[in-house]
Amino acid sequence: MLDVAIFWEWLSFAVRWLHVITAIAWIGSSFYFVALDLGLRKRSGLPAGAHGEEWQVHGGGFYHIQKYLVAPAELPEHLTWFKWESYATWMSGFAMLAVVYYAGADLFLIDRNVLDVSAPAAIGISIASLALGWIVYDQLCKSPLGKNDTLLMIVLYAVVVFMAWAYTHLFTGRAAFIHLGAFTATIMSANVFMIIIPNQKIVVADLIADRTPDPKYGRIAKTRSLHNNYLTLPVLFLMLSNHYPLAFATEFNWIIASLVFIIGVLIRHYFNTMHAGKGAPSWTWAASAILFVIIIWLSTVPKVLTGDQASAQPNAGHQALVASAHFPAVRDTVLGRCAMCHSAEPYYEGIYLPPKGVVLDNDGEMARHAREIYLQAGRSRAMPPGNVTHITPEERALLVAWYEGVERSR
Template identity: 55%
Template structure:
């Protein structure tokens, strides 16, 4: 396909994904807020959980929630599903366009595991399906009757999966895989649990039967899971643009921290909306967690198999000169990052970054250190064979002679 057309396909797919994700997240956050803000009143009809009054756009809104279903089915009923479906479909499309189509560069790191592109894609798709099945199995097991125990088990499942993905894929690919897995869990909750349970409720009403209250309870549990997973998913999706979050030694631990920090922030807002005592401590937990993530990212990239810390040159305070850095960059980077790239399929320097002169190298000193010294983000899949020793030199370089 023509590169110009492919570039626009990528951009428009990403735009669609962001727009539908905003719509899905917005409706999810709103309904969790609405559910938490309901208040019991003596005058309410039988079978209602409570009511809420809100003001927006110059008018008042009066909402009531029925625990199971209203006495009669209304003539018009708004469903909230297409936001979730379109977000997942557009997200998977982007996975295909970027990570599956370019698996040899973006998904595979031969120093982690030498996979063929088709193998990496197959493992990725299988991991999405297996992750959903494992999570769904936990929810349907006896653990599903205890929200705290289920949350703990789900946390262990996600952290263990993150560790496993870092042993299969590149750091960036592993973290995007985790974001895609959690997004798949959330979309599947809507498609396979929440919507079917709502349809069963309506079908029972149309037959003149009383709907099963367990259907609504299970749907609400999955909706709450989606609410708590949203912030970590957003972090992982935007985090693939930030190497220190995705391509350093303890990236899977950073995933664990983000899960806790994101849940703590959501707990703060959910508690506030429910009128409970304000849990200000959650911001302390989130801040401490992110400080820990920053600290962990400073340990640098993971060592390739068979390498050892002893082979690395002096630490970050060592004095490194431009000449030494220029030799590494000219050998490992300029086949792509040059005014006239020589790497097959690259016609212009990625992101317009050229590194084919000392002045250009100095201008991008910070990015070089982060992308190739402190992390393994560059070169993609380490296709030019940047060694651990060379990365240590780039990590130690400050850009100042």
């Protein structure tokens, strides 16, 4: 059993690493080509059909790049397709979803205080939501609404906000954020697989058959590529969020996720505008900063003490925490709800080492990790994962009162 557990842990790590590698490749090429497209310059003397060109210098050499809106008169012998970066990113991401959240559904996917369902049912809801997301998005883009970019983006944002809310009412907070990221990433990768690459293949087939390609295929592909560009940064935030319980495990987590999408669009608007040579709209950074402050406030209502306050005078603080009138009840709560995993010899099934090396089976360690207990089990619902030990709201309130009471008395 121990060997299986170790193998599964390393499999999770390997799939996560692969996902990061492929995502870097996909995002890097996406950002590069959007910047290249926006930076193209027109001049007299360009070849027939060429929309613009750009000279670049990198790695000790010069590159001369020309773009054709439809296609060149003759198809070159060697044509590089940018598609496997997207496919590999989605496949590795889904593998990670399966290894971590489907295989560990009772721990990471299901919170029975949110929705009491079986593991197969939760997994089915997960997969169905990803497929439904692409269908809804694609149909909206193909509808008359798709002819109005601004109105389309408003409607699509409303869909994202609804899904942020819905996921937090289906899964654990951690799984909700990961699923919102997977929901968006599925749309992005399906754009490549279902629209962008097929459209490019139609153009290539027309060229081979000596037909004049229809320019609409290029326009559609460019629009979907731009959508992907604006969605990238929110997806990155959501993929990283499982390390930050103040983002995913607080009361207003779905609003936080919704605001992150606006921040991502603002930041990409800055870079896209700058690459297009239309100036540098610095107001986007100010607006992003304001929204991020709102996110911090939403995650800490009522206010969470700063790290400096929490870590000041650690020895005296530890003594005060243990001496608190709340501590006997806190000790019982931590031993009953947390110590089965967070002990020198964990006895929760499948756990062989205390997660992240945090031991909570004695008074001194409880005091030393008081801030983590406060943030992850008091102020947020990150711990226990999926609330598998059924910690009650009253017990969470006790942890908050214990920590804040000692901090206020300093």
